[in-house]
Amino acid sequence: MEKKSSVFECQNCGYTSPKWLGRCPDCGGWNSLVEERRPRGQAPAGGGPAARPARLGDISTEAVPRIDTRNPEFNRTLGGGIVPGSLILLGGEPGVGKSTLLLEIARNLEGEGVRVLYASGEESMQQIRLRADRLGERAEGAPAAGAGEIYLLADSSLEGILAAVEEVRPGALVVDSVQTACSGSLESAPGSVGQVRHVAMTLLNLAKRTGIPVFLIGHVTKDGAIAGPKALEHIVDVVLYFEGEGRRNHRIVRAVKNRFGAANEVGIFEMTSRGLVPAANPSGLFLPDRELSAGSSVICAMEGTRPLLVEIQALVVATQYSTARRVADGVNYNRISVLVAMLEKRLGVQMTGSDIYVNTAGGLEVDEPAADLGLFAAILGSLRNRPLTPGTVLVGELSLSGDVRPVPQAPLRVREAAAMGFSRVLLPAGNLPLVDPVGGIGLVPIGTVAELAELIFP
Incomplete structure (x- = not known):
């Protein structure tokens, strides 16, 4: 009988120990070490023929053609499309x-002539087919579900998935989910x-060896982090977080x-009865459809390389408690304390x-210093x-001395404000020489918070 060795592995960070420990010495987690049994001398995951070294100068520098997903927001998040041989975690x-988003991406890839295996x-x-039929109804002229090159596999076995890849020879693979595969x-x-x-690791080696892009769906913990070892995020090429609340009709892929x-790039989608569709006007989702009331302002935040106009709402009332409350939703709590x-x-x-x-209106998370002025x-x-x-749109970072500091990408922010029909932008004086007025929009330089208060509330 083959002998097996036992190690105790931390479920949070992957630390291994020959004996059980109550507290992981690496990450500090309590009762997180679980026994893992494996055959002695087991080969590492994804073992195969050894790679041959090559000289740096012999490596081709031609741009790798990306695969179009027919979804501009998803393409934007990936940096322009899917890179062949990449491992993407959602x-x-x-x-x-x-699952709905990746099934829709699979249907779009099918339209590009790419054979997709969805495991x-x-x-x-049958459940996947029903969802595919529902999504297929939204596009006139779209091929009926099952008429193209989407293959389904209801199997959580890694060996079964690899065998299906050998049989189907897909151009893209979706695994739902990495936590259920074994x-x-x-x-x-x-x-x-x-x-x-x-x-x-096995799917990474498959992607690099065959050039097949692989999508992994990942569960998250109650803290919002992807479940499993942190090494998972180091292994994959791309990590995407799908954000959104059930009460809102928009979703964000970050x-x-x-x-x-580019990291921190975002794609914005609207949840409709026809499924997830790219937002036609992302800034419009976070702007009011009325005139601003007291305590509201509009800022221009950068999400990756995209400028987004967002309404900030504030309410100041006399406290009924011995200690005043500070509540922040969508913005950094500590930043509010500094501004107060x-x-x-x-x-x-x-x-x-x-x-x-x-x-913040619409529930968008804004975490950049350029929102200070607003x-x-x-x-x-x-x-x-x-x-x-x-x-009026406000853009600027505030220092502790009360000065308004310049912000990056000021021209992009001004162009977005002009495109959305705003008439003036209050911005740091240091940014003014770098920005040209667009569409007749007025640019008002601000040097200190005292100047701001005198200008907007004389």
């Missing part, structure tokens, strides 16, 4: 639409650190890692007896109960 909350360990083939060569349960790493394009301290120090406004609530103006406007002049 994670998100349950029910956010991960699911969570749904039967290999018979390991005795650990599906979703364990060893299984997830083994599956990911690239947090991309070896073939700046109001007290630079403008002499007492805020200790006021509760402050700050929110946040400051919204809080000040709610405090004084006075609205901003209609058609």
